[in-house]
Amino acid sequence: xxxxTLQLFADNYSLVDFDKIKFDWNGQHGAKFQDDNYxxxxxxxxxxxPQIGTxxxxxxxxxxxxxxxxxxxxxxxxxxxxxLGQQLLIRGGTDYLKYYIEGASQSSDAYGxxxxxxxxxxxxxxxxxxxxxxxxxxxxxxxxxxxxGFRKRFEWIASK
Amino acid sequence: xxxxxxxxxxxxxxxPLELALIEEAGWKKFPPRLPEQPIFYxxxxxxxxxxxxxxxxxxxxxxxxxxxxxxxxxxxxxxEVQNVGGQIHNELWVPAEDLEEFNSNIVGxxxxxxxxxPSGK
Numbered sequence: 001x002x003x004x005t006l007q008l009f010a011d012n013y014s015l016v017d018f019d020k021i022k023f024d025w026n027g028q029h030g031a032k033f034q035d036d037n038y039x040x041x042x043x044x045x046x047x048x049x050p051q052i053g054t055x056x057x058x059x060x061x062x063x064x065x066x067x068x069x070x071x072x073x074x075x076x077x078x079x080x081x082x083x084l085g086q087q088l089l090i091r092g093g094t095d096y097l098k099y100y101i102e103g104a105s106q107s108s109d110a111y112g113x114x115x116x117x118x119x120x121x122x123x124x125x126x127x128x129x130x131x132x133x134x135x136x137x138x139x140x141x142x143x144x145x146x147x148x149g150f151r152k153r154f155e156w157i158a159s160k
Numbered sequence: 161x162x163x164x165x166x167x168x169x170x171x172x173x174x175x176p177l178e179l180a181l182i183e184e185a186g187w188k189k190f191p192p193r194l195p196e197q198p199i200f201y202x203x204x205x206x207x208x209x210x211x212x213x214x215x216x217x218x219x220x221x222x223x224x225x226x227x228x229x230x231x232x233x234x235x236x237x238x239x240e241v242q243n244v245g246g247q248i249h250n251e252l253w254v255p256a257e258d259l260e261e262f263n264s265n266i267v268g269x270x271x272x273x274x275x276x277x278p279s280g281k
Contacts, residue, residue, distance in 0.1 A: 030181045030191030042197060072220065075178050075191070076198035076256045107220065108173055108212040109201050112251050115244035142219065149215065 001040065006047040013059040021062060023069040033074055041066065042078070049080055052087050060087045061099050068103035068110045077109035082116035089119050094130040101150050115153060124158045167230035167267050170202040170252065171209035175221030179272070182227065187270045189263035193256035200259055202229075204241070204250040206273065214276045226274040235265040 009017065021044065024036040045063060048055050064084040071077040085103060088096040104114035119127075131151045138144035172190070174182070181191040193200055203209050209226045217224025240253045254262050 029177050033194065035194075038194060046197075071198075074193055074198065075174075076193040076200045079197045079199045079253075079255070105216075108216050109199065111212070111216065112201050112242070112244045113199065115249075116242070145215070145219075 001043055003047060006044055009044065010048055010055055010059060013056055018062060021059075021066055023066045023073075025070075025073055029073065029075070035070055035074070037066075038070070041070075045078065045080065045084070049083055052083060053091075055087075057087070057091050057096070060084050061092070061096065064088060064103045065099060068106035071110040071113075072107040075107070075109065077107070077113045079113070081110060081113045085114045086117040086119065089117060089123065089127070093123070094126055097127055097130055101146065104150070105146055115156075117157070119157065121158060124154055128154050128158065166233040168233045168236050169228060169230055170204060171206050171273075172202045172227050172229075173209045173213035173217055174225050174227055175217045176223050176225070177221065179225050179227070182270055189266065190259060190270075193259055198256040200254045200256050200262070201251045202231075202254065204252060205248040208248045208250070210274055213274060218276050218278060222278065224276040225272050227270050228273045229270040230267045231262070232265045232267060235262075 009020075021037055021041050026032070026034040026036075028034065041063065045067075048059075048063075052060065064081070067078050067081050067084070071081070081103075085100050088100045092099070100114070104111050128151065131147050131154065135144055135147045135151065138147060178191060182189070185191065190200070203212070206226065206228070213224030213226045236252065242251050242253055243249055244251055
């Protein structure tokens with residue numbers, strides 16, 4: 001697909017375009033695994049990464065979350081997954097922290113790759129405060145455990 | 161020992177479906193991934209693999225398993241080691257397109273060293 005088409009898609013992205021980037025899985029694994037939107041999504045990500053700071057945050061979020069779902073069933077992860085996650089954290093702040101955690105929690109591969117974010121100390125402290133608050137009000141044990149895991153993640157980032 | 165004979169022990173936490181395909185392949189290789197950008201992550205410490213299998217795979221897939229395997233050390237030098245969170249959290253970045261070659265450098269079979277199920281089962 002040519003760059004003009006990709007740019008137009010990104011500039012005009014809205015909910016009606018979601019079907020083109022969603023994880024469109026055939027329900028199989030290993031050699032039989034197929035995701036009909038994989039090629040377009042990968043092409044779009046490669047095109048957008050150099051200008052990621054200006055891409056609509058809704059599109060970054062949707063790509064990140066769908067790549068996370070892909071990783072759960074494909075048993076591997078896009079090597080620039082963390083760059084999308086980093087944008088969610090930097091531009092979306094605590095409002096988008098939940099999306100970062102949701103995508104990163106999809107698989108062990110997503111968890112590992114998402115750790116490569118680079119964020120400021122100040123932002124990291126904000127996320128730690130937000131995570132501690134969510135832990136106190138977690139709706140169930142599962143949510144509490146997930147957020148406790150990410151508290152360790154952000155404590156590690158803060159210590160770097 | 162000749163450097164060609166030296167191996168490095170690696171671990172990969174997996175869910176039941178990935179484990180079934182490893183078994184189907186005679187415990188000799190990991191199932192293929194789509195090529196291009198995706199990364200396949202073996203980890204370098206069993207305690208870290210246990211954490212993932214117990215805390216992630218059980219929650220996501222209903223059970224989790226730690227696989228252990230040996231790979232020719234010389235071959236592994238080409239891959240980057242990435243620390244993802246703490247002293248034991250080292251992973252090896254293996255591009256999915258190299259997985260077939262990676263599989264061919266596994267010495268012996270892939271073993272399951274730990275199995276985890278939801279508590280009470």
